[in-house]
Amino acid sequence: MNQAMQQLNETRAALSAAMHNKDWDAIGELDRVCREQVEVAMQDAGRDEQALRDTMEQLLALYGELVKVCTAQRTAIGEELTAVRRSSQGAKVYQMFG
Template sequence: MNVIQSIAALKASLQEALAQQDWEAMGELDRRCRALVAEAAVGDASGDPALREQLEELSRLYVVLQQAARTERDRVASELTRLNQSKQVNQAYRSLE
């Protein structure tokens, strides 16, 4: 499999992981993607228009992934805040018993 096909396959895997909100898989795919992009940057195909197109598509996907990660981070932070407040209310209630 050449670099262009590998990027396309990784892009598809990232999209699937995003659809499933599989953050662990996205982290692993991100590591593989970074290595592949580094390989593409130094490879013979670095001027290939097809490679450039795949990298641009990958870049657009990363914008979507970053937004999804921020949204998930905010959701988790909100949930943790709510749980902490609930714990504080329970502790206050127990102190009144």
């Protein structure tokens, strides 16, 4: 496996770990690095087509999972904001009549 593919696989593993830890800052940075490394791997004249295809399929699966995690997180944050808003409105009503 050439260096570009090795780096891409290492970044994919780090991105997976960041996703499982819900480390959103790391995910953002690793996503940027991953996109750069995909470009480098695609331009490598000596690339192993099958290894690249396998890695790209693994990345596709990881990004699919990442979208699900992000959607769930967004939903949870939305629910928290709704609860905070209701709580705040209840406190205002209580203060008006208290």
